[in-house]
Amino acid sequence: MRRGSLSLQATGVVAWIGAQCCTMSSFAQDECSTAVAILNGVPTAFSTVSATPSPNPPSESLCEGYFLEWNNSQDVWFAYTPLTDGIATFTTCATGTYDTSIALYSGTCGALNYLACNGDSYDFAGCQFGVSEIRDFEVHAGTTYFIRIGGYNGETGSGVFTVRETEIAVWGSNTFGEWRVPTGLGSLKSIAAGGRHGLALQQNGVVACWGDNTLGQCTPPVGVNDLTIVAAGDAHSLGIRANGTVVAWGSNSHGQRTVPTGLSSVTAIAGGGYHSAAVRNNGQVVCWGSNTYGQCSPPTGLAASGIAAGEIHTVALRLDGTVACFGEDGSDQCTPPVSLASVVKVAAGGYHSAALKSDGTVVCWGFNDFGQIETPNDLAGVIDLAVGFFHTVALKNDGTPVCWGAPFQFQTVAPEGLANLSHIVAGGFFTAALWDACPNDPSKSSPGVCGCGVSDVDSDNDGTPDCTDGCPNDPLKIAAGACGCGVSDVDTDNDGTPDCTDGCPNDPLKIAAGACGCGVSDVDTDNDGTPDCTDGCPNDP
Numbered sequence: 277m278r279r280g281s282l283s284l285q286a287t288g289v290v291a292w293i294g295a296q297c298c299t300m301s302s303f304a305q306d307e308c309s310t311a312v313a314i315l316n317g318v319p320t321a322f323s324t325v326s327a328t329p330s331p332n333p334p335s336e337s338l339c340e341g342y343f344l345e346w347n348n349s350q351d352v353w354f355a356y357t358p359l360t361d362g363i364a365t366f367t368t369c370a371t372g373t374y375d376t377s378i379a380l381y382s383g384t385c386g387a388l389n390y391l392a393c394n395g396d397s398y399d400f401a402g403c404q405f406g407v408s409e410i411r412d413f414e415v416h417a418g419t420t421y422f423i424r425i426g427g428y429n430g431e432t433g434s435g436v437f438t439v440r441e442t443e444i445a446v447w448g449s450n451t452f453g454e455w456r457v458p459t460g461l462g463s464l465k466s467i468a469a470g471g472r473h474g475l476a477l478q479q480n481g482v483v484a485c486w487g488d489n490t491l492g493q494c495t496p497p498v499g500v501n502d503l504t505i506v507a508a509g510d511a512h513s514l515g516i517r518a519n520g521t522v523v524a525w526g527s528n529s530h531g532q533r534t535v536p537t538g539l540s541s542v543t544a545i546a547g548g549g550y551h552s553a554a555v556r557n558n559g560q561v562v563c564w565g566s567n568t569y570g571q572c573s574p575p576t577g578l579a580a581s582g583i584a585a586g587e588i589h590t591v592a593l594r595l596d597g598t599v600a601c602f603g604e605d606g607s608d609q610c611t612p613p614v615s616l617a618s619v620v621k622v623a624a625g626g627y628h629s630a631a632l633k634s635d636g637t638v639v640c641w642g643f644n645d646f647g648q649i650e651t652p653n654d655l656a657g658v659i660d661l662a663v664g665f666f667h668t669v670a671l672k673n674d675g676t677p678v679c680w681g682a683p684f685q686f687q688t689v690a691p692e693g694l695a696n697l698s699h700i701v702a703g704g705f706f707t708a709a710l711w712d713a714c715p716n717d718p719s720k721s722s723p724g725v726c727g728c729g730v731s732d733v734d735s736d737n738d739g740t741p742d743c744t745d746g747c748p749n750d751p752l753k754i755a756a757g758a759c760g761c762g763v764s765d766v767d768t769d770n771d772g773t774p775d776c777t778d779g780c781p782n783d784p785l786k787i788a789a790g791a792c793g794c795g796v797s798d799v800d801t802d803n804d805g806t807p808d809c810t811d812g813c814p815n816d817p
Contacts (some may be wrong), residue, residue: 278561278702284665285473289336297629301741302341303801305322305354306327306330306352307330307353307385307622308381308385308388308422309388310814311353311354311355311385312354312355313354313748314437314439314458316358316364316440316441317439317440319436319443320354321434321435321437322436322437323352323433324350324351324352324425324433324434325433325434327432328352329348329349329351332348332388332424333348333349334393334424335390335393336393337451337598338390339395342393342395342397343377343379343427343428344377344379345375345395345429346799347429349377349429349430349432350426350430350432351425353422353423353424353425354423354425355421356415356423356439357418358415359417360420360441361416361713361723362415362441362442362497363408363412363413363414363694364413364439364440364619364724365410365440365442366378366409366423366439367409367438367439368425368435368437369404369409369438370403370407370435372404373404373433373435373436374404374427374432374435375405375427375428375430375431375435376405376406376425376431377393377408377428378394378410378424379424379426380410380421380423380424381422381424381719382420382421383421383422389617389692390488391413392410393410394408394410394411395408396408396428397701398427399687399807401422403769406428409651409689411445411743412446412447412694412711413693414693414695414696414711415441415662415709422549423439423778430725432712433583438722439490440457441456441459441713442459442461442711443463443464443474443624443710444474444709444710444715445708446465446474447686447689447691447706447707448685448686448689448691448709449685449686449703449705449706450496450557452487453486453487453488454472454473454495454512454703455488456487457474457486461478461484462478462480463478463479463724463732464475464476464710465697465743466503466505466506466699466711467701467708467710468489468507468508468548469508469701469703469706469707470510470511471488471509471511471726472487472511472703473489473494473511473696474486474487474508474731476697477504477505477515480501480594481504481518482503483500483506488511489510491512491526492526493508493512493513493525496513496523497523497525498530498618500523502518503517503518504518505545507547508547508548508703509546509549509550509585510525510548510549510550510587511527511549512533512552512650513525513547514545514546514552516542516543520540520541520542520543521540521542522535522542522545523535524552527550529550530550530551530565530566531564531565531566532547532550532565532566533552533565535564536550536562536564538557539556539562539594541556541557541558542554543555543557544581545556546583546585546624547584548568548571548586548588548589549587549588550584550588551563551564551565551571551572551585551590552564552565552585553585554583554590555583555588557578557632557635557651559578559579559580559595560578561574561580561785562581566588568588568606569603569697570604571585571586571588571589571590571603571604571702573602573603574590577600578592578594578597579593580592580593580594580595581594582621584622584624584626585624586603586609586627586628586663587610587625587665588604589602589604589627590603590614590624590628591623591631592622593619593621597620597634598618600627606627607642607643609624609629609641609642610629610642611641612639612641613633613639618629618634619632619633620632620704621660621661623662623700623702624663624705625642625663625665625667626643626665627642627643628642628649628663629643630643631661632658635660635674636656636658637655638651638658639653640668643666645666646666646683647681647682648666648667648682648684652680656765657672657673657674657684658671659697661700662700662701662707663702664681664702664704664706665704665705666681666682666705667683667687667688667705667707668680668702669688670700671699671700671764674695677690677693677694677700677707677709680707685705685799687702688707694709697709697711697712698712699712704768711815713728714728714729716728716730719731720732725743725744726739726741726743726744727743731743734748736751737750737751738751738752740754745759748756748760749761752764757774757775759774759775759776763776764776769782769784770781771783771784773787777793782795783795791809791810792809793805794809796809801814801815802815802817803817804816
């Protein structure tokens, strides 16, 4: 079962499903051959009441345990052709809808490839009971995917179908909309996860947010468009600006978003339960917010390169690759193994902590009631690490996630087949990961215009990136033309010779001054070798 996003391009009448208004597709979609095309992010209504069963019903083999129970269900068909590579969620989430089942295919109608299915999603938050979702399924630009919608045990009714394509995969709790990543984010730098909300930092320095916004944690300050790093706490969010200062928004119940005056040159940042922490470029650790358990009292002389904030404790990565911890230690979350060294990243959760070592292994310590510090024995090749309230997640160098700890919100159940990930984060009871269409290009997560490994920079801001601009520093030209970059190809006198090579740019009859100069003909009427312009007897040879 995987998640993404589905949009529909439909024709026909307008229909109301519960309180939702959307486009109703024409009933041509009764078979694969008449599937209705849809677009990303556009909800479309459908009805299977008068549909007929299509042949070859999908089996439970690809979604066993998720109550597909297709049997001889009446069904309708949609077709989705993504414009870009990404991960997509195909969902029937709505209100007032029947118990659906869906199947996903590629290929052609005469030779379909069965890819995925779902009967019931494991989280109904904001949706009808029995909502079907194929989540975080990797899709590729130009490939047509066919979606077949039926009903549990042949049930029929009306519903709403949506595809949401994004670069962020999410699994676990959806109580506050943690799954509902905005579409159309474009290329992303990084992501962050808080207690019940997520953040995505776009390449243009603007942050997008989704999930719980009860305390303003998803309402960044207006005009902030120069962020380089983002972080999230339980109910607040933070960002480092291009000038090295910090901006914060959301809950301020314990002063966790009241950034200390004069704080600058910040290189790393973290949000905890009710406190925040930052590292400056000189290694100094600065904390603010709740200090009830000493989580804002770093050891004297601490010099760090990285920082992580748990519910009521803080973990710092020292410059020498060892770990320092301060705050509550009732569950040993601040008692790392004595021999721990060669650490490259630290993470902190509810009451446990973790470290990623330079050899790609992971070490965990602290609260373990749910197995959250029991690192899998064969885990190796880890490149990223994150910790939630009661779970731990790691990203391997093959782009696949590994999760352990509390499973009761499915935060440790990654979508089947999910790969090509470049970054992973953990919220309170959910996990999110950044999908990477360019896994070998550290500067890009999607091909963009120029493709992986090539920057999409547009040096002259003419709308054409340098990779396809023959004159990358000339805003008026994208090809050298006759005159070369930086010089206009204009032909003022329309004589077919551009001004740059025309000796007489305002004389349509001449491209060189000749004997008589521009604007005067060089004609020699009597053919005596002297042009009329200097011949006192132009008609006497």
